[in-house]
Amino acid sequence: MLDGDARRHWDRHGWVVLPGFFPPRETDDLLRWTAEVESWPETPGKWMRYYERHRGEPGTKQLARVENYLPYHEGLDGLFRGRRALELLAECCGEPVLLFKDKINFKLPGGAGFGDHQDAPAYVDFGVEHHVTFATPADPFTMENGCIEMAMDSCQRIIRPQNPDGTVRADEMAKLSLSPVLARPGDAIVFDAWVPHRSGPNRSSGPRRVHYLTFNPASAGEHRAEYYARKRRLFPPECEREPGVDYAAIGKQFNLANPFD
Ligand SMILES: O=C(O)CCC(=O)C(=O)O
Numbered sequence: 001m002l003d004g005d006a007r008r009h010w011d012r013h014g015w016v017v018l019p020g021f022f023p024p025r026e027t028d029d030l031l032r033w034t035a036e037v038e039s040w041p042e043t044p045g046k047w048m049r050y051y052e053r054h055r056g057e058p059g060t061k062q063l064a065r066v067e068n069y070l071p072y073h074e075g076l077d078g079l080f081r082g083r084r085a086l087e088l089l090a091e092c093c094g095e096p097v098l099l100f101k102d103k104i105n106f107k108l109p110g111g112a113g114f115g116d117h118q119d120a121p122a123y124v125d126f127g128v129e130h131h132v133t134f135a136t137p138a139d140p141f142t143m144e145n146g147c148i149e150m151a152m153d154s155c156q157r158i159i160r161p162q163n164p165d166g167t168v169r170a171d172e173m174a175k176l177s178l179s180p181v182l183a184r185p186g187d188a189i190v191f192d193a194w195v196p197h198r199s200g201p202n203r204s205s206g207p208r209r210v211h212y213l214t215f216n217p218a219s220a221g222e223h224r225a226e227y228y229a230r231k232r233r234l235f236p237p238e239c240e241r242e243p244g245v246d247y248a249a250i251g252k253q254f255n256l257a258n259p260f261d
Helices: 004-013 024-039 074-080 083-093 224-234
Strands: 015-018 048-053 061-067 097-105 114-117 132-137 148-151 178-180 188-192 197-199 210-217
Touching: 004 015, 024 061, 024 074, 024 097, 074 210, 083 097, 083 132, 083 188, 083 210, 097 224
Parallel strands: none
Antiparallel strands: 015 188, 048 061, 061 097, 097 210, 114 197, 132 188, 132 210, 148 178, 148 197
């Protein structure tokens, strides 16, 4: 799955982009199925819809993320847990992998960016040190719409100095060089959870949607059910929230560098 250049990029930086990973027919399916998930209604106990403030219209909100959707969409499940995706991830990981979590970030026009962060600190207390994420855009990534930006040469397994909100401190980020990832629908991006990354706001007039499927090595065991049970309790989707509970405080681990309410 990885040719020589891609392998070297992965080994050195802990992330890699594979242009045209999905053929055109599967890419068309991906776009159609993304729109289906976007239109799913609020349904307690199933997929998890999260919102952010609508910056253009004070007092209103817009969809920011849907999580835990793969169990409810056979087509997307087949695509992301199909032979080619799993082979690629096993090659990056050095062994077969198991799905840990799945999310779509929508970043609709005006949607906020994500602060400098590593994903690993949000996952380590599930007893797994290593995660790899397979990402694929459903809209072309541009600087204007807030593409993801990945650090170069920075895949060490260390928690970088953090601000109180869990983002990486500016003085630490100043030492790193980041590369914007201008991927397109059908491309695959794989990244290790220790690599610092960020993204800007969406200043364009269209959405910037992307799927993120995070996996862990199979030898570390199955942790998905435990992850979503805890997340549902501490940072549930809006339709499951109880009045008077400060989810921003108790669910902080699950909202690391995210712009969600
Ligand atoms: O989708 C983006 O712009 C960045 C997402 C990200 O870093 C995250 O969800 O942890």
